[in-house]
Amino acid sequence: MPSSTLDLLGSGLFLGFDSSTQSLKATAVDDKLRVVASQCVNFDSELPQYGTRGGVLHREKEGSITAPCIMWVEALELLLGKLAAEKFPFHKVVALSGSGQQHGSVYWRKGAAQLLGDLDVAGDDDLAAQLRDRAFSTHDSPVWMDSSTTQQCRAIEEALGGAASVASLTGSRAYERFTGPQIRKLYERQPEVYGDTERISLVSSFMASIFLGRYASIDYSDAAGMNLMDLEKRCWSHAMLEATAPGLEQRLGPLAASHEVAGNIHPFFVTKYGFPSECLVVHWSGDNPCSLAAGLALEHPGDIAISLGTSDTLVFFQVFGVTRNPQPGLEGHVFPNPVDVMNSYMAMLCYKNGSLTREDMRDRYAGGSWQKFNLLLQQSPPLNEGKLVFFYKEPEILPPLPAGMQRYVVDGDSVSEVAGEFSPSEEVRGLVEGQFASMRAHAERIGLPMPPNRIIATGGASANQQLVQLMANVFACDVYQAQQTDSASAGAAIRAAQGWASHRQQRFVPLSELIHNTAAAPNDSAVFLKLVASAQSCDDGYERMAATRAKIEQQLLLARHSC
Ligand code: XUL
Secondary structure, eight states, rough: SSSSSSHHHOOOEEEEEEOOOEEEEEEEEEOOEEEEEEEEEEEEOOOOGGGBTTTTTEEEETTTTEEEEHHHHHHHHHHHHHHTTTTOOOGGGGEEEOOOOSOEEEEETTTTHHHHOOOOOOOSSOOOHHTTTSSSSEEEOOOOOOOOOOHHHHHHHHHHHHHHHHHHSSSSSSTTSHHHHHHHHHHEEEEHHTTTTEEEEEEHHHHHHHHHOOOOOHHHHHTTTTTTTTTTTEEOOHHHHHHHHHHHHHHOEEEEEESSOOOOOOHHHHHOOOOOOOOOEEEEEEHHHHIIITTTTOOOEEEEEEEESEEEEEEOOOOOOTTOOOOSSSSSSEEOOOTTTTTOOOEEEEOOHHHHHHHHHHHHSSSOOOHHHHHHHHHSSSSGEEEEEEEEEEOSSSSSSEEEEEEEEETEEEEEEESSSOHHHHHHHHHHHHHHHHHHHHHHHHHHSSSSSSSEESSSSGOOHHHHHHHHHHHTSOEESOOOOOOOHHHHHHHHHHHHHHHHHTOOOHHHHHHHHHHOSTBBBBOOEEEEEEOOOTTHHHHHHHHHHHHHHHHHHHHHHHO
């Protein structure tokens, strides 16, 4: 056992990145896990030449949602340039890691490995100029918002004997945004692009590859979002690979444990920014694993983490009994826990219409002001006199329903759909209460004991006190907030520290040991949690609302399938 903090984390800095849908962020922590620097690049406003909206391109004709992968490379140099301009001490960074939006994929062209290794250190060309025209078989990277692969999902499930078999093998049934169905679509529609591809990366392993100057492995936790990995054995499933596309295993490369070191940083970053040549790159992982498991240090069974962001996500650790085997079902996802990939799992629910719909309501009824939105929320009583609003701006993932808006009035056991709008205040409350009631119903369905121990809230909208209070009421428990709002990049920095410590000690250093031995001043550290809301009694009102909401969702799904 290490005898002191110094033994475990030395005295260097740990840098974490978050390559998310709308921006690229960096957070640096010191040896006590205190945040010492952070920076951000917004894709739409700072790289307008790519024409993205919300960081993505809606390709209406093809019905797909993609992002230009070279934009992420350009954003990286912009971000490092901003840190350099504020004299960030790159020379002190002993390890870096990162988090990437899950499921998105990058297609490296034949010969790109050579190009990466030969990155010119001495010349004037930046990374984007060196890679733009030669490194990719397509610049269009499908991202998690894409829902155009229903046909591929059904074909894959059929090949494996049904949705339940795919779920029990890979942790999730086949989902449109998952990488396997996306690869199958690319292979079917653009066989020449697939043929010209030598390697497929996730957003996470793509960004790690840039730092390494060679292909980084995909880590076990993010790999579980592909419908390609055998969840229990932590290896590519041959049956899934075969159902997806030919010659896929060689294009995916080997898998790696999330806390392992991928290698040393490429000399390009040493020369250009002053990183030490021995700076370690720890495998990058998915944003939800980084943010919710590492950034919030979720460790107690019964705790749940909820992120209110572009997508709303809910994560908790499942208790799998003595065998600790996961039992994924038809709903939600199971991923290996990135800070303990060999021993524990996280269960996750993911909604596409998180902030998208709340912002739409804010613009529609509150003139774009969150303050007015909050006032409207307060003007209607808890439970909204039975008025429920279903609003999906984009086709929803959970449950899989098309874009649209429906309103209902619930009176005891009777539920009736109404044609017109409710008052602005009822619309706002109906939407937000409905979102939390849906989370509660689905979380219970995949095994979360209700009420939960506590909720740890993160994501942009978790700074809204009215929203977290409502969350506490609907789930009937306390809500805590991480003091560090950028929990994905902070989580990645903490993972960099864990990877560095494990490498140095030549053993796996659990996150709890790292935190308890190093985060000496809890009020300062990135993992400090603060109580922000306690449940105000509403009897069993929200329990009933969650059940009603689930029943209506079920009816909408049935109606959709009988169309
Ligand atoms: C998770 C998911 C989203 C993205 C957002 O399955 O699709 O939460 O990870 O970046």
